[in-house]
Structure formats: structure tokens, C-alpha cells
Amino acid sequence: QVQLVEFGGGLVQTGGSLRLSCAPSGRTFSSYVMGWFRQAPGKEREFVAAISWGGGKTYYADSVKGRFTISKDNARNAVNLQMNSLKPEDTAVYYCAAKPTSSTTEWGPHWSGRHEYDYWGRGMQVTVSS
Numbered sequence: 001q002v003q004l005v006e007f008g009g010g011l012v013q014t015g016g017s018l019r020l021s022c023a024p025s026g027r028t029f030s031s032y033v034m035g036w037f038r039q040a041p042g043k044e045r046e047f048v049a050a051i052s053w054g055g056g057k058t059y060y061a062d063s064v065k066g067r068f069t070i071s072k073d074n075a076r077n078a079v080n081l082q083m084n085s086l087k088p089e090d091t092a093v094y095y096c097a098a099k100p101t102s103s104t105t106e107w108g109p110h111w112s113g114r115h116e117y118d119y120w121g122r123g124m125q126v127t128v129s130s
């Protein structure tokens with residue numbers, strides 16, 4: 001079983017920055033697609049960003065393009081989500097997700113779908129105050 005260990009989150013003012021990190025542990029695979037999702041109170045869980053394990057391919061929700069950056073941290077074997085220019089509407093619980101992949105796994109916008117991922121982190125609260 002793969003566990004996803006999440007770090008970061010917290011409270012920040014509008015316009016501020018936060019960095020979230022996520023690392024697979026337990027049973028691990030050689031490669032994954034890693035994604036970040038978020039869920040605000042009373043709303044469905046929505047896609048934020050995804051990255052291939054090699055780091056060469058990324059995909060973002062329109063709402064975060066230009067403000068958030070997803071990246072692979074090879075030294076820590078983790079994935080980071082750098083969130084800049086935060087807005088109150090970014091307030092949510094943020095979840096890390098992972099799907100083990102192979103050399104034949106295709107990249108595309110379908111990685112924005114929750115059902116594509118097999119493993120989920122416990123979630124971290126991000127609160128942006130106005």
C-alpha cells in the first residue's frame with residue numbers, strides 16, 4: 001500500500017505564498033503521475049495541478065495558472081506545489097494524489113479527473129485571509 005505524506009499548508013494573507021509537499025512512502029513504484037486537488041466547504045473536490053514523475057509534463061487548472069507551480073523534488077523524492085498570489089477563494093483542504101504509471105502511460109488532460117488516481121493523502125488545510 002502506498003502512503004502519501006503531505007507537508008505544508010497553514011494560514012496566509014491574501015497575496016501571500018505557501019508551499020505544499022507530498023512524498024510517496026510504504027510500497028513504492030518506479031514512477032507515478034502526481035496530482036493536487038482541493039475541496040472547499042460545501043463544494044466538490046476539484047483538480048489543481050498534475051505532474052509526471054520525470055517532471056517534464058505538467059497540467060494546471062485554469063484557476064491557478066500563472067500563480068501555482070507544481071514541480072518534482074528529486075532530492076526528496078517528492079512533489080511540491082508552490083502557491084503564489086494566493087486569494088481567499090484558494091481556501092480549501094488540499095489533497096495529494098498518486099497513480100503508479102508505466103512507460104506506456106499516456107499524458108493528457110484526463111489526469112485532472114479524480115478517478116484517475118489510486119492513492120490519496122489525508123489533506124491539509126490552506127486558509128487565505130482577506
